[in-house]
Amino acid sequence: MSNKVQVEITINGKIVQKEVEPRLLLTDFIRDECNHTGTHLGCEHGVCGACTILLDNEPVRGCLMFAVQADGSEIQTVESLKNADGTLNVLQQSFSDNHALQCGFCTPGFLMTLTHFLEDHQNPSEKEIREAISGNLCRCTGYANIIKAVQQAAKTLQNEEMNHSVISAQ
């Protein structure tokens, strides 16, 4: 398989140029070629959602795409979430505060789905949260604490937003 193709993909703000086989899965590209192993593979047939990443700010399943299809795109993975000083961002902290993870294998997928969800759902209902994560499977938690975590994160983000606007108004 020598028919390699040149791709240029921005991962977590860093431009990566590589020659890849056309059949290389996007997730394998992220994990093996770029060493971002936080994105996990759970089913490799697009059901479990563990490999969810943001591609040009839309959640997609890395296991259902080839790396060549992402050529020219911007990708965010779980590694991009924490604050610059290394502390957890609001959503990550809410997951820890509410015991929203046990083994943690599915967690990166949930975090990426929810990062996108919270951008346009400032005050989500429980039903909306349940629907938002219905494409991500978790076998440990039974989901209840994930829902609690999202509720806490939404509230914190809203407060931050309000404080921020107060400060800007001053």
Place this chain on the structure above:
Amino acid sequence: MKKYVGQSIKRKEDYRLVTGTGQFVADIKLAGMLEAVFVRSPQSHARIRKIDISKAKELPGVHVILIGDDIKGKIKPITQFESHSAVPPNVAKEINPKIQFNYESVLAVDKVMYVGQPVAVVVADNRYIAEDAADLIKVDYEQLTPIVNPFEAMKEGSPLVQEQVEQNIQMEFHLNLGDARLAEQQADHILKTRVHTPRLSSNPIETRGVIADYDLRTEQTHVWSATQLPFEVRATIAHCLGWTEQNIRVTAPDVGGGFGPKGGVHPEEIVIPYISNLVGRPVKWVEDRLEHLTSARQSRDQIHDVVVAYRNDGTILSLRDEFVVDSGAVNFFGFTCAYNTAYHLRGAFKIPNFEVTSRIVLTNKTPNVPFRGAGRPEAVFTMDRVIDMIARKLKLDPVEVIKKNMIQAHEMPYDQGILVKDGARLIYDSGDYPAALNQALEMVEYDSFRKRQKELKKEGKNIGIGISTYVEGTGAGPFEGALLSVDSTGKVIAHLGASPQGQGHETVFAQIGADALGLTPDDIVIKVGDTAVLPFGAGTYASRSAVNAGSAMHEASLKLRKKIVAIAGIILGTPPEEVEMEDGKIFSKENRSHSITLQDVYKRARPAARPPLPPEIEPGLQVTHYFVPPTVTFASSVHIAEVEVDKETGFVELQNYSVVHDCGTVINPMIVDGQVQGGVAQGIGSALYEEIVYDQNGQLLTGTYMDYLLPTSMEIPTVKKGHQEFLSTRNPLGIKGVGEGGAISPPAAIANAIVDALSDLDIVINQLPVSPSRLRGLIKEAEKKQNSILSK
């Protein structure tokens, strides 16, 4: 002092797991590492005529291909795990087990026994090339008669899954207490029924995976495996490959869920180290989901034929149960699940006459191993369906029948008259089951539910409520250890043999140690999941880690404290009994303002000539304690499900789910609640959605997540939880296990609730899952029966 035990301390594990910096097997990369892919049998039962690897071998990037013939005489087969299947002599005397030897070659030799069995392995530069090569391997099979139905399998003259296992009955035993047949003659009523629990796949979201790195110079092999039992994996590799056990190190890094089947040592865990040795390079294999659903060990699959004798008032006089365990092609765990079922059948009930016959049967399906609950969900589904059927027959509320037969608080400790699997007498240590039931009934406002139910029935709505109770032997031995030491920075490093798959060991054991040592959890670093950390270990299964490793941690911490205090006394010039430790400060009771730290004690504890330690104190700050429990501790629970059933579609909506449970001392309430919620979710899955299905040829029909349905956030309600705290009398902290409990009762509670919702129809739900199509079928049948009675 209880300062941290009992607190919802946030988990130490979380930071790495939410930042994507955890390390699972698939994340590990070693220089020069190759990747393996297994060729698996597409046949359930066939002779291997010929395997042609010639084309595959020529593919550039392929390093080695092995088939069964290559390992003959070089790799011993995997047999029953002695540590789990040994029958203690007194138990053997009571149940008279007949056991036939059974095994699995790590690559099929001569014949295959189930779809998905490893037939060949390809090792290449990467997985892509290895899969290309695997496609080029041609296996010529001669089909044999598939043995799929366990009852057919047991018939005289049936074809055999394993030649040496006569009638395919790998094991059978018989248990008898009192005289069930006499009771049947004296009873007002006899109930006969068949109850079936489905075959399940545990489906952790991380599939299995193994890496092995053989080092020629030291002859050491380091194996990373997504396992629950690193010590068992090490022992099995040593046994199968004939290697020195101490030259093998098995590490379970972050493990993405297990639930039982990751504790069954699989063929790949033997083959990969063997190949690493062969090629002199690290080799990695990561399972895909199809492989997981076909080849990872499965579980449950029991069929019970019960005969129950009872009185007009609902008192149960006897229970006779003849049950078959369909173990698939191999039974590695002896009577673990079957005897768990037998000794848990009567649960919270007093049934004086009790008879069990159990047969573990081999069929051409994937081998079964324990899965969360390990025989208990099957027992509880059987028993609680029986209770419900008695109540309906007698036109009593199920609560009445439950109360009629329940063990009372004043009868504790209660002797059930038989033996536990470990050979101890089956004596419940503590608990108040009627109080738990009452608490749960209050939580769901049982009486007002009944009123609402009647009213809604008039509107044509069918809501129902179902109860299930269990008593669970948890914290199984044989032992677990803790090796504690203090390092030069004054941190306590605790090495434990019980390795986690999400249960928060790094946090809860630090809580226990902090209380015993007068430190904070942050002062204690927990190291788990590695055979290099201490000589003996068992693993995480059977709701046992908090009980066993928790107790070992506690006792080892007390030992370490004794030593610290003795040396601190020398430094402070006070007798040891006057020394106190609090939040990491060490001081004399008389002079609290002058304190020293663990770093100071560490320095003084080093071997040195001047000043020397007194001869009675051994240098260094290191202690080991192995905790050996006398037997299991008995956790218990009451589960209540509320459902609404759509008669037209057979669709069941789970409206509420409530649990009252007792797990003794709660170390971390947040984690305990998480275990209950997660367990219930799996139980709901097996009640309503999950089933591994084989067709009559032994072909798997549920090989993807479109066919094997895992519950999502849309199906799992937030469980309402109530707690009891009856301490166990069998360990120093009073802990009982909690890991499995949640998964035990949902099938029974939900099935009972569905029957209750449809109480105007004569419906019996003794098979799971209660899928819409299955339930719609039952409704149709019952309606037909009712109409024909009405028209007569």
